[in-house]
Amino acid sequence: MATPEITLDPTTKKLSIIGFSGDFDKLVAVFTLATGAASVGYEVNLFFTFWGLDAIKIKQGRSPVGKGFLPKVFGIFMGGLKSAPVSRLNFGGISPQIFRHLMRKNNVATLEELVDAAKALEVNFYACEMAMHILGIGKEDLIPEVKEVLGVASFLKMSENGQTLFI
Amino acid sequence: MATPEITLDPTTKKLSIIGFSGDFDKLVAVFTLATGAASVGYEVNLFFTFWGLDAIKIKQGRSPVGKGFLPKVFGIFMGGLKSAPVSRLNFGGISPQIFRHLMRKNNVATLEELVDAAKALEVNFYACEMAMHILGIGKEDLIPEVKEVLGVASFLKMSENGQTLFI
């Protein structure tokens, strides 16, 4: 049976990702999907929430984020891209280094390069309002590429008629 | 270039979530997305499976669920909303408390409030037949808001033409 000719609505070429995880390997997945899609013309929307906010903080490294004591406790563990743990095999923090080494050795873009590529490809960065409230993170703590701080409803509306992933 | 006026099919305003995780932060994500979407008129379908079933058990607290010895082993670790661990930083079980504190302090709804809001907003709760079999959980162990115990195929059919997430 022949597949009928499909006329795609232009709005369907859209990929939206809710970036919840702060794990190194999952962040690599987020940015690989984002840059892969953007490079073939997709509109890509990344909505960072909870641990994922770690990927779009200005201040990288294990330093406190936000105001007050408790956000600090989280800040110390949310160390940004350089110290993001791997979701699975994280033997004493060595795994991300092995990954980086393998990525470099095999000429695959590293996480930082993927993030830079996403910026260059005009991937849209958004941050989750509620998670920022909970974790005590302000707009000024985030990289300038973050277009807007949004609530869930706005993000879902923006993602309609495309593919939406939770990572 | 002006974006063309898009007439949405009414069926597209639909959010369906496969709630697989029993982690506190991921459950907060499930119910934040569910209530956020429902409050702007989406039809929301939550399909709880595996550890996610923990969120819709009647009997909360670390008590055995289901019949037989082995389900008990799991039941003790599946302690319901009050004892759900955080997916990442769970230092000796303290993290969910910190989260709760931060949520309270910053006037964000707590997990229990989000679940109540989901009920009030008529979010649809479904439970996964297969996972209930595996874990020895019966319909009578689940909150009355659970509309139906479903298989995968029925849930996917119900989710068509909307956004579907696996959390």
Next chain:
Amino acid sequence: MATPEITLDPTTKKLSIIGFSGDFDKLVAVFTLATGAASVGYEVNLFFTFWGLDAIKIKQGRSPVGKGFLPKVFGIFMGGLKSAPVSRLNFGGISPQIFRHLMRKNNVATLEELVDAAKALEVNFYACEMAMHILGIGKEDLIPEVKEVLGVASFLKMSENGQTLFI
């Protein structure tokens, strides 16, 4: 109010899953969704990446995969279906066995049976090019059912107009 008769575009009955996790319970979820959808006529596309590649390796068991020293380190921990850990309660590796026991006892298909069923139902298996590069895995290391080694963009294109999940 009567629900209007909806004429589905044939292309919408499609389920695509990015299989990122190598955890036992999440692999059970991937294959339960895949076989459930395929059995009611969905086109199902599985795209294995990172730890998920473990599910489609020929050589099962804790043995090194790929060439070179560092991939070996990962290979030892990526032990295939028989040794896949459970995402949550993995007390000394006993949990997958408990799961298997419960699945068997309650007449639910085991993971291996689900994988076989997926093959029989002509679920499409794809492998992620970039992850294979990083982890030093070649096409020859994968089961023959893997139709193609793909990049992200090709997979997203293939998944359009269906439901796409990241697991």
